[in-house]
Amino acid sequence: MTYSFELPLLALLMITAAGAILVKDLISAAFILGSYSFFLALVWAWLGAVDLAFVEAVVGAGLATVFFLLTLFQTDPKDHSIRRTAPPWAALLGLPALGLLLLYAADDLPEFGDPASPANVHVSPVYLENSLQETRTPNVVTSIIMDYRGFDTLIETAVVFTAGIACAALLRKTRS
C-alpha cells in the first residue's frame, strides 16, 4: 500500500484543524474550518464513501461556513478574550500517552476493506445482494438510509426540524 496521496491529505487535515483553533481572527477561523471540511470530504471520497463526501463538502464547507459568518456579523469578529497560556504538565505528558494507547488499540482494528470484518458480515451482504431486486435502487446507500433504515432517517429529519424551530424561538428578533 502506498501513502503518496493520503499522507499529505492527513497532514493538511491536521494543519487546517490546528489553524482553525489557533487563529485569533474568528472570520479566518470560519474559513479555515471550511477548508478543513473540504479536506475531510476528500478523505471520505478516498475511503469510498462518496455520499458522505458529498454531504461533508456541502454542509461542512458550504452551509456551516455561511452560518458561522452570519453569526460573526452580529458580534465582534476579533476574539480579545483569548489569553494563550502554557499548557499544564499533566496535559503535555498525558495526551501523548493517550495517543500512544489509541495507536496501540488501533492495531487490533480490522484491516480497511477486510471482507471478514464484523461490520462486513452481519447485515451488509443482505443489503448489497437484495437492494436492486427489492427496491429497484442501484445506489445502495440511498436504499439503506431511506428504506431499510427509514425510521432512523425520519427521526433525523425530526431533529433537523427541531433545530430550526429552536433557532427561531431563541434567536428570531422582532423590532417593535
Place this chain on the structure above:
Amino acid sequence: MIRAHDSVIVRTLGSLVIPLVQLYAVYILFFGQYSPGGGFVAGVILGASLIFAILVFGPEGPPGALAKKVLHGDGLGLIVFAGVGGLCLIGGGEFLNYANLEVPGLEPSARRSLGIVLTQIGVAVDIAVTAVSIVFSLAFVDHEEDSHV
C-alpha cells in the same frame, strides 16, 4: 442587517448561477437513487441557493420575499415523510414499509422505489426550509410588529 449587494458583477452572476444551482439540486434529488446524492444533499443545495439569493438581492427583493414565503412550509417535509409512513400503515403493513403503499398496478419493488422518492422529497423540503429559517433567525429582524409605537 443584510442589504442587497451593490456590485453589478455579483448581481449578474447571482441571477445566472442561482437557477443553475436550483436545477442541480432537483437533479441531485431525483438522481439520488442512481448516483451519490439524495434528499439531504439536495435540500442543503436548495437551501443554499435561497440563502445566496437573499445575500445577493437582499431580504426585500423578490428572492427574499420568496424565501419568507418558504418559511411557512416549516415542518411540511416532516409531514410528507411521516405521511408516507402513515400511508403504509393504511395499506396494511408496517410503518415506513413502502411495499404496502396502495398504488394500483405496481409491484412491491416499484412501490418501494416510489416510497424512497417521496420520502427523499420530504427530507429535501425539510432541510431546505430549516436552512433558510436558521439564516432568517440569525441575520434578520422582522418588521411586522406594531410600528406605530
